[in-house]
Amino acid sequence: MGCTGTKANKAEGDIDRYHQEIFAAAQTGDVKRLKDILDELDRRKASTTKKEVLNMGYREADGLTALSIAAGKKHKPLTEILASCPEVDVNKPSLSGITPLLMVAEVGWPDILDILLHRGAIVDSAPSGKRAEENKIAGSTPLIGATKYNHPECVKRLLAHHANPNHQNQSGISALMLAAEQGFFECVKLLVQAGADLELAPSGQLALTMNLCGQTPLFCAAKEGRTEIVKYLLDRGANPRVQNHYGVSALWIPAQKGMLQVVELLLNAGAETHVAPFGNLADELNITGWTPLYAAMKSRKFDVVKLLLKRGADPNAVTKLGSTPFLLASEICDLDIIEACVEAGADLDFAPSGPDADNLNITGQTALFMATLKDRVDVVKFLIQKGAHVNVQNRYGVSPLLLCAESGNYELVQALVQAGADVNITPQGELAEENFLAGQTPLFGAAKKGHVEICEYLIQNGADVNAVTMTGATPLYTATEEGHLDVVRLLIRHGADVNRSPKGQVARDLHIENQTPLLIACMRNHEAIIRHLIESGANVNVTSERGSSPFLAICQHNNVELARLLIQHGARHDVEAKNLYDGKINGLIVAAESGSFDTLRLLVEAGLDVNYKIEGKGETAGRTPLFCACAKGFQDIVEYLIDRGADVNGTEKSGLSCLHIAAAMGHADTVRVLCERGANVDQQFRFEEQDVTAYDLAESQQHDHDIKIMYQRLCLFISHSFVNTIPTYRSIQTMNEVRKGLQSLVGAQLVFAYGDQHGSHARLTEDIKIDSTLASRTIPESYDEAIIPLASDVRLRERYANFENKVRFGRILEDLDTMAVHIAYKHNSPQLIKSINVHPLAIVTAAVDRIEVAIAHMHIDRDIRLSGFASFVGRSSMEATLKIDQDNNGTWEHVLHALFVLAARDPRTKKSAKMNPLVGLTEEDHTIIKEGELKRQRRLAEQDKSLFKIPPDTAESTIIHNLFLNTISPSTSIFQTRPLVENSMWMEQTTLRTMHICHPEQRNLYNKIFGGYLMRKSFELAWTTASLFAKQSLSTLAVDDIMFQRPVEIGSLLFLSAMVVYVEDNKIQTRVHAEVVDIHTTNRATTNIFYFIFKTKNNTQQLGNIVPKTYAEAMMYIDGKRHLH
Structure with missing residues (x-):
């Protein structure tokens, strides 16, 4: 039993060895190696073993046999040897169904193909099953494979062995369709001669999904411009009127692509010019109703367009969206094509209509309208000559004349008027009213844009100079508003009413009722127009619906000469009006709010009360000119009003004083002036259910880190007694002071002790228990800044200067690192350990996320400011956002922005230690903290x-x-x-x-x-x-x-x-x-x-x-x- 088992194992091992050897030979094309293996197998005299080895599939190669692999690798001699072996199964498919015959047909070896066919290879075998479908080869016979790669000799031999020329693969594609589409003319002829069906086309769900349904061989050849094949198929009776499943004809795609010869062949064979795509797919592609003429026009294939028009194509065929080939030609504005369309019977006055046209905003736009939009004088003149209607209007009521009057095309205006265009035509209807177009004449449009020559021509031809729009505006009003002096002069010369103003409900809704041209000119500060209107008799004391007047309007522009001119012509300098809060105001309030110092001084000298208060019940009630100037920080006006007796401690309705508002708005110099002039720094104001002083307001506004120092100055100004002297606020700390502060904070040794690898900090804190309950801290509490005083410290420049006499960037990196650690300690500042006065944590830089440089070369003789704050805090690490600015003639200029990540350690155990949590007080704070968390997550993701x-x-x-x-x-x-x-x-x-x-x-x-x-x-x-x-x-x-x-x-x-x-x-x-x-x-x-x-x-x-x-x-x-x- 043992011997038998051993022999069996050995036989299996031999088979596996032979299998791998043959696989390697097939992969590399090693003929000698293959022959040696075959000889060795023959010497074994075990035909079963040889057959088994030669027909085994290789799983790592889709189960292909050695014969298929050799063919796929194009190792012809080796393929020939294997194909001739009687033991080889010439029909053995791979796991996907690929047979040796299919592989050889695709490679294109007719002599080997013959060997396989003579040995019984199935000529129409094709892959099938799920795996074949996934690999998109299901149904591909050797004939389809040979055609796909243009091997006509293989096609010929397969057809000689009765291959089916009408077989279709899983997508419904036949060999003839492939050959026609790819332009393989020899293959096409062979297939047609063998009886291939000229009208065969893909069908079924898969073909529908792939948009192949209805594409006959002629369709396939035509869409790719295969002229020779198209002619051959037509000569043999192919249907030229064939369409795919959504109505695209064989003529449509060649027309769109400009394939003139193909188009002509199809037309000669009877292709129809009126057929257009339809259905859901055509809707999705936005081509529903596009005839071949429209498709050619859209692609600007004008030679095809002319041919189609000569052959009877309809220039008036309407697409689903309401356009026609003629309208499209007018949009393109090619005069030759427009002439060809007109000659072919184009409807000159056709215009799109319906919901789709409305959505595209093309309703009512005729060919003439389109040409006007394009400013094409030649096309417009041609269309007028042919009888096009000139007074057409689009869905908004806009006419061609209004269009070109506004665009400034004088020649077009002239052509339209000479052809009978109505010079007083206006948009009307609901859409015109919704868009505030109703009543706008061509003269109004020209006046609005300042086209003085067009205005004059329209007036000469009967345009009404006092025509009123739906808002009540006239051409003079709009020309004045836009500042067109020449148009204003022209209109007044021709009788325009200088005192006519908008009236009615629409004008009231827009808050322009009773605004005369003079009032709007004063609001816009159009000086020359103001002077001309006054000379022309404009009423200088007119008041608008809200009570404004020309004089009040000019007060906001600090144009004292115009203010004097208005007074000289009878304008009341003490006139009052309502503001947005229904409070009554005068010129002093307007001038103070807008910073118009010269005008304000004129009014004070004219006798207006410097302590005038806004009347009414609104939130501005009780405000004085001084209060308004303090709110905006206009220091020159503040000083002048106080010198003229303004009350520095007066309050508005809610109790807010001038000092309160200046402090809250961050106007440091204004605060200083008020305090010098006797403002009560202890005066309180009820804010969020608390009584607060100006100091409290200034301190509460420190959410903006870029202006924090300004608020520190405010607090120092306000908290100072200001009895006899003007205080000088303390200097910002230097970076050297920051370094010394850090040394003191951790008890660092000034003299290095050799062998002390841990430093004094660890020893000083070894018996200290770190408090695990940590108070939350805010962003402003961690903010700090420091100066590198290069402007005043000449010796310090030596340390920072590089060879180009600019600041060494490497030194700046050292200072950034120091500043980041300083910010971290400031955020995590507990009560210092009193017995030793050191911080219990060791904080070190863990990473630099990013430093982005705005100014690469800093000046060596200007101060540099480093500032920063805690922008995110985790359990034992935090992010510090740092910024560097350099002084530029008294202004801090941004240099760089940096993000540092710092970690806290327990100096005794060297393990991580908790940091104080960071909380936000304002919306800006919460945004900063959220961004910090996102950056932390991004860093972790990038590590992954x-x-x-x-x-x-x-x-x-x-x-x-x-x-x-x-x-x-x-x-x-x-x-x-x-x-x-x-x-x-x-x-x-x-x-x-x-x-x-x-x-x-x-x-x-x-x-x-x-x-x-x-x-x-x-x-x-x-x-x-x-x-x-x-x-x-x-x-x-x-x-x-x-x-x-x-x-x-x-x-x-x-x-x-x-x-x-x-x-x-x-x-x-x-x-x-x-x-x-x-x-x-x-x-x-x-x-x-x-x-x-x-x-x-x-x-x-x-x-x-x-x-x-x-x-x-x-x-x-x-x-x-x-x-x-």
Whole structure:
């Protein structure tokens, strides 16, 4: 029993070995190897074994036999050997149903095809079943396969063996359809001669899904422009009127594509020009009702259009959406085609109508209307000559004359008027009213746009200069509103009423009732028009529905000369009007609110009361000119009004004082003036059920981080006594003070003690229990800022200056790191441990998410401001948002924006420690915190998508593959010599390396190497690497994705390696790898990976390409591309 089992196992092993050997031979085309195996099998004299081996399917190759594999690989000699073996089953299908005959037919070997056929291969065998359907090969016979790949000799031999020329695959496609569509003329002739059905077309659900139903061989040939095949099929009786299942005819697609010869052949054979698509699918494609003429017109195939028109195509055939070929021609505005359509009987005055036309806003638009829209004078004149109606109106009532009057086409206006266009025609009806078009004459349209020549021509031809629109506006009113002085003069010269104003319900709804041209001119500050209207007799004391007047309107523009002019012509300077809250106001209020100092002074000198109060019951009641000026921060007006006796402690209706509103709005200089002039800093105002002072209001408004310092100044101003002196608010701290504060906060040693690897902080806090109940903190509580005083500290400039006498960006990176830690400590500031006065947490930088640089080169002689706040806090880590600005003549100019991630540690256990939660007080706060959480989630997601975890996606893999192929010699395809394409460099050739000994001088608060120092050194190496590659000095664009993976110990050797990993346009992505070596153990460990993005100073410059040579470099290339984007 044991021996028998052993022999059986050995036989099975031999069969498997032979099977694999034959598979390898079939894959590679190794004829010698195959013959050796066949000889060995013959020597065994076991025909069963040989037959079994030769007909076994290979599961990893869809169950194909060796014969099919050899044929598929186009190894002809080997295929021939296998096909001739009597033991080979020539009909053995793969798992998908592919037979050797189908494989050979597709490859196109007629002699091997003959061998298989003579050995009994089934000529019409075809794949079937679910797997074949999934692979889209079900029903594909060898004849279809041979036709598909244009092997006419194979087609001929298969037909000689009675292959069915009308067999259809799973989609209903026959060999003749394939040959006709692909233009395989020889195959077409063979199939037709063998009796292929000329009218056979796909049908059934699958064909319907694939939009193949009804496509006969002629249809297939016609749509692809196979002229020779179309003629051949037509000569043999193919039906030229065939349509697919949604009404597209054999003529339609050639017409659309401009296939003139095919179109002519089909027309000569009797194809119909009126057939158009229909049904749901045509609706989805928006082609319902498109005749071949319309399709050709839409595609601008004008030679086909002319041919179709000559053959009787209807230029008036209406599509579902209401258009016609003639209307489309008018929209395209090709005069030759329009003339051809008219000659063929086009209806000149046809216009679209119905719901679909309404939706497209083309209802009522005739050919003349279309041509007017396009400003085509030649087309309009031709259509007029042929009798087109000139007073047509679209669904909104707009006429061609109104269109061209508004667009400014004088020649078109002239042509239309000469042809009888009504110069006073106006839009009417519900739609015109809804769109405020009703009553707008062509003169109104021309006046609105300032077309003075057109206005004059229309007036000369009878246009009414005082025509009124539905809103009550006249041409003079709209010309005045738009500031067209020449049109205003023309209209007044021809009798326009200068005092006519809008009236009626519509005017009241729009709040323009009784607004005369002079009033609207004053509101718009059109000085020349105002002067002309006054000279022409305009009423200077007219009042609108809301009580406004020309004088009040001009008060808001600080145009004192116009104010004097109005007064000289009788305007009342003490006139009053209602505001939006129904409070009564005068010119002083208007001037104070708008900052019109000169006008306000004129009114005060004219005797108006500086303590005038707004009357009424609205929310503005009780406000004075001084209050209005304080609310807007107009300091010059505030000082002037106080000098003229304005009450600095007066309040509006709700009790809000001038000092209250100035403080709440953040006007620091106004607050200072008010306090100097006796404003009561203790005066209270009832706000949110509390009595608050101006100080409280200023402090409560500190939600905007960019203006926080301004509110700090306000609070200092207000809280100062202001009895005898003007205070000077304290200077902002310097970065040096920030560093000293951090040293004190953690009890850092000023002198390094060798061997103290943990620092004094851990020792000082070792017996302290950290409070686990942490109070919530707000964003403003963490906000702080500091100055680098480069303007005043000349010695400090030496530390920050680079070789171009600009600020060293590496030093800025160090300061950002320090500032981020400072912000973190400020957010997490508990009551300091009194016995030792140190902070119980150790806070370190964990990562730099992103630094985006707006100004690459900072000036060395200007102060720099760093500011920041906590923008998100997790359990033991937080995000700090930082900003750098530089002084530019008294204004802070934005330089960069940065995001740092910081982590808290218990200095005794080195484990993570909880941070104070962050809560929002305002809507802005909540938005900032939400964005911080999203950024945290994005960082985690990007870690999961790391190339160390997930391979490159399809697009990235294609990039890598193409980079590889571009460096392989096309003639030899060998890897030993890999040529670079022009203007390229190997990635490895850009590499620069440096080494640093980590001395105590560069230590941080915890006796580790300072993270800012690591960033500075890495940046300087990266900049050097990129600049050498670009052969020029570069600007910094961004710093991206720095992870502090482990601390760097004092005494370590720090190795930095920089490489250009990606280039795009004028941007360079540089990667720096930081690694430390322990001197005592020689152990190596990666501490950081830095990404820096630089750019050339010339934004249009194109740099050379970087090409990776190894797979590792390719990964860095893809990683660099991801970071840049």
